[in-house]
Amino acid sequence: MIESLFSNPSYTASKVLMDATAERHEAIATNIANVETPGYKRVDISKSFTEAFEAQVKSGDSSVAVPPATIEEDPDAGTQRQDGNNVQMDKELMAMSANSLQYDTLTEFVSGSLKQLQMAITGRSA
Amino acid sequence: MNLISGVNVTASALNAENIRMDVVAENIANAYTTHGPDGGAYKRKVVTFESMLDPAGSGKSTVQVSQIGTDNTPGSMIFDPSSPDANKQGMVEMPNVNISTEMVDLMTASRAYEANLAVIRNARQMATKALTIGH
Numbered sequence: 001m002i003e004s005l006f007s008n009p010s011y012t013a014s015k016v017l018m019d020a021t022a023e024r025h026e027a028i029a030t031n032i033a034n035v036e037t038p039g040y041k042r043v044d045i046s047k048s049f050t051e052a053f054e055a056q057v058k059s060g061d062s063s064v065a066v067p068p069a070t071i072e073e074d075p076d077a078g079t080q081r082q083d084g085n086n087v088q089m090d091k092e093l094m095a096m097s098a099n100s101l102q103y104d105t106l107t108e109f110v111s112g113s114l115k116q117l118q119m120a121i122t123g124r125s126a
Numbered sequence: 127m128n129l130i131s132g133v134n135v136t137a138s139a140l141n142a143e144n145i146r147m148d149v150v151a152e153n154i155a156n157a158y159t160t161h162g163p164d165g166g167a168y169k170r171k172v173v174t175f176e177s178m179l180d181p182a183g184s185g186k187s188t189v190q191v192s193q194i195g196t197d198n199t200p201g202s203m204i205f206d207p208s209s210p211d212a213n214k215q216g217m218v219e220m221p222n223v224n225i226s227t228e229m230v231d232l233m234t235a236s237r238a239y240e241a242n243l244a245v246i247r248n249a250r251q252m253a254t255k256a257l258t259i260g261h
Binding site for chain 1 (some may be wrong): 188189248
């Protein structure tokens with residue numbers, strides 16, 4: 001039971017995604033901080049991570065290697081302003097809310113999995 | 127990893143916006159100063175930002191004020207022979223400060239400041255949520 005819980009694909013995927021979400025928050029924080037910096041280009045989680053992670057989830061095989069989520073310049077960022085900066089404040093704020101909601105959801109899921117385990121051990125809910 | 131992620135970057139932005147607000151305050155305060163330390167009318171100051179790699183080594187881009195420059199466009203000349211700063215023709219050079227421009231700048235700085243505070247608030251929520259795992 002314990003073995004199967006901790007190697008459950010959804011559980012391991014949530015852990016990876018929680019780290020990525022925390023990293024993404026840093027990326028968004030950097031973007032918002034630099035909203036007035038001329039020539040600044042918006043950053044986000046690396047594409048290679050997102051693609052590898054999606055592939056892993058689709059295959060359901062947690063042994064598929066996923067590179068750690070790193071922050072890099074976002075190639076899909078929208079048009080840049082006259083000062084060469086391409087950060088759009090409203091988009092960043094939206095992304096931040098969505099990101100922290102995602103983090104909350106993942107936390108609930110991980111928490112729920114652990115509670116289940118605790119219930120199996122003690123025979124009652126915490 | 128920091129418990130509250132991205133706090134260095136956000137703190138640097140808060141500081142930069144703060145400096146910008148100080149400069150706006152200085153410009154507004156001196157909107158009618160016709161005699162500065164150098165003898166001439168006050169010239170408005172302009173803040174420029176630049177990003178810089180986080181000195182704490184997180185690899186993120188922090189913000190800093192690259193320079194506080196002076197806007198040297200000439201101010202408007204008004205006719206006021208009674209002013210001690212009037213020239214021979216009775217004209218006085220006013221500072222090149224435009225209150226509306228300064229107010230817009232002040233609002234932009236204050237909105238940017240609020241956005242950065244929202245980032246901190248969000249990061250704190252995330253950290254608090256993480257602490258509830260298993261409860």
